[in-house]
Amino acid sequence: MFGFFKKGLSRYDRRDALAAQDLYRAALRQSRREEFFLRFGVPDTVDGRFDLFLIHVYMIFFRLRNHKRYKDISQCLFDTAFREIDKSLREAGVGDVSVPKYMKKMMEAFNGRMNVYKQASEYEQEDPKVPIAPGHPLFDALRRNLYGTLEKPEESTIADMVKYMRASMFDLVSQDLEEIALGNVRFLAFAPDAGEKKKV
Numbered sequence: 403m404f405g406f407f408k409k410g411l412s413r414y415d416r417r418d419a420l421a422a423q424d425l426y427r428a429a430l431r432q433s434r435r436e437e438f439f440l441r442f443g444v445p446d447t448v449d450g451r452f453d454l455f456l457i458h459v460y461m462i463f464f465r466l467r468n469h470k471r472y473k474d475i476s477q478c479l480f481d482t483a484f485r486e487i488d489k490s491l492r493e494a495g496v497g498d499v500s501v502p503k504y505m506k507k508m509m510e511a512f513n514g515r516m517n518v519y520k521q522a523s524e525y526e527q528e529d530p531k532v533p534i535a536p537g538h539p540l541f542d543a544l545r546r547n548l549y550g551t552l553e554k555p556e557e558s559t560i561a562d563m564v565k566y567m568r569a570s571m572f573d574l575v576s577q578d579l580e581e582i583a584l585g586n587v588r589f590l591a592f593a594p595d596a597g598e599k600k601k602v
Contacts, residue, residue, distance in 0.1 A: 415474075417584075418471060418474045418475050418478050419478055419482075420585060421475055421478075421583060421584050421585035422475055422478035422479040422481070422482045422585070423482055423585070424584075424585025424586070424587075425462050425475075425479050425582075425585050425587060426459075426479055426482045426483055426486070428458075428462075428585075428587050428588075428589065429455055429458035429459050429462060430455060430458075432458050432589040432591075433451065433454040433455040433457070433458050434451070435591060437591060438454055441559075441562070442559050442562055442563050442566065443549070443552075443555060443556055443559035443560075444548060444549070444563075445549070445551050445552060447551060449550075449551050450548070450551065452508070452511075453515070453547050453548045453550075454548065455483075456511075456512060456515045456516070457515075457519070457548065457567065458589065459479065459483065459516075460515065460516055460519045460520075461567065461570055461571055461574060461589075462479070462574075462582070462587060463476055463479075463516065464519075464520075464523060464571055464574070465571070465574040465575065465577070465579070465582055465587075466579070466582060466583060468579075469579055469582075469583050471583060475583060480512070483512075484505065484508070484509060484512075487505065487508060488501060488505060491504055491505070515547055518543045518546075518547070519540070519543060521539065522539035522540040522542075522543045523540070523571070525539045525540075526538075526539065526540060526568070534561045534564045534565065535557065535561065536557065538564065540564050540567065540568075541560055541561065541564050544560050544563055544564065544567075545560055548563065566590070569590055570589060570590045573588075573590055574587070
């Protein structure tokens with residue numbers, strides 16, 4: 403389902419390209435919210451921010467998975483994201499020789515994360531009453547990836563992140579699929595002090 407690491411780029415029309423740009427910006431904007439670093443304990447590092455961004459991209463894919471233009475939109479979103487990553491690496495001073503190595507590593511991480519979250523979500527749909535604790539597939543996936551650079555991440559913060567993802571995916575299902583395919587997506591945000599939900 404999530405085989406985006408390709409030698410060539412897919413062909414897509416301007417409509418899908420513009421939608422992908424809007425979806426990319428929405429995922430990036432949401433993943434930069436300080437709530438994730440303050441309340442959810444996400445490491446404020448390059449790896450932490452990258453993994454947080456991938457989570458929001460995955461949730462977009464999760465919602466679009468049954469859309470007739472899913473393959474084109476998702477491939478275009480992938481291309482847009484990594485075009486921006488390539489640009490950022492070069493602006494940060496990474497040399498021309500090293501950029502392809504970094505890009506390949508990050509593309510492989512992207513594909514790996516997408517498939518792990520997909521499998522975890524499918525399991526959860528089969529048994530939604532599984533407690534959110536170590537052993538829960540999504541909990542374990544987040545601990546390995548999003549919190550993987552921390553020696554002893556707090557289990558309560560991982561559980562909160564699982565709840566955020568589940569609530570977000572549930573909310574995305576309520577949003578019009580055609581609107582999302584046009585790039586109009588809204589994510590949930592949680593106030594760090596009270597845990598109250600609101601749409602942004």
